[in-house]
Amino acid sequence: MEGGFGPKIVFEIAGIPITETVTNTWIIMALLILFSFVATRKFEYMPRGLQNFVELLVDGIYKLTAQTMGKDKIGFAPYIGTLLIYLVCANLAGLFALRPPTADVNTTMGLALITFFMIHFFGMKKKGVGKYLKGFLDPIPIMLPMNIISELATPISLSFRLFGNIVGGLIIMSLLYGGLAGLGAKIGLSMPIFQAAIPVPLHLYFDVFAGVLQSFIFSMLTMVFVSMAMD
């Protein structure tokens, strides 16, 4: 494939290249802002239509957070909900012919760093800075370098898993579309018949199944690590 599988540069702002990742993130952000504005404009005591769906979603996220992190950490639900909804939309972007923003390691590393800082910030806040930092010397002080390396592995693991899954699916789908187009041209078909039907099951697996599952795993691990640091 020409130019590789990396995100294309769409335009530049003051010499800073703006890639597809950034523009697609803007599109997803705009759609989510629009959705939240439309969904929360007219609330009624007896929910109807869209309000039912939104209440179900919010209630589900609050229940999930309470069950995973504990009722005392319910305050994290808005962040976890935002993360989950953004990741689901980003991973499903491939279905709408957009390059998923999570197919760029910068996006996933950014999200994983938020989790990393949350783990340490809330850990310190709950236990106190001294007691928290003393935990790095457990069980014996000589283990300090190993403890530091093991903490650094968390954001790398979080970001590489999500990035690897999404970019793997993207590359396989690009190769498949390229191969099917070549096959069609070889047979002499003027219409893209092969591309219309054959990739559907693979889209279902790589975009829908893997995308939603990975979003869930990322949010779940964020909840588990933050609550583990605080307990």
Next chain:
Amino acid sequence: MSRDVPNIFKNLALLTHIGMIMMIPIFGAVYLGSLVDEKLGTNHIFLIVFIILGVGSGFLNVYKTIMKNIKKQK
């Protein structure tokens, strides 16, 4: 949502995580060790030291994650 569904996902997420947190420190250590050896011109000394650190921290990672979860589930 059933009470067990978040638990299933939580364990599935940890299952995928444990493999990676064991592997990442070892790969990181090999990379860093060979980089330091190359820069300082030493003969694999740092590579060996870093591999020992990486393997140790990989083990520590898995041990800590599993023990914390066992304690939490009790």
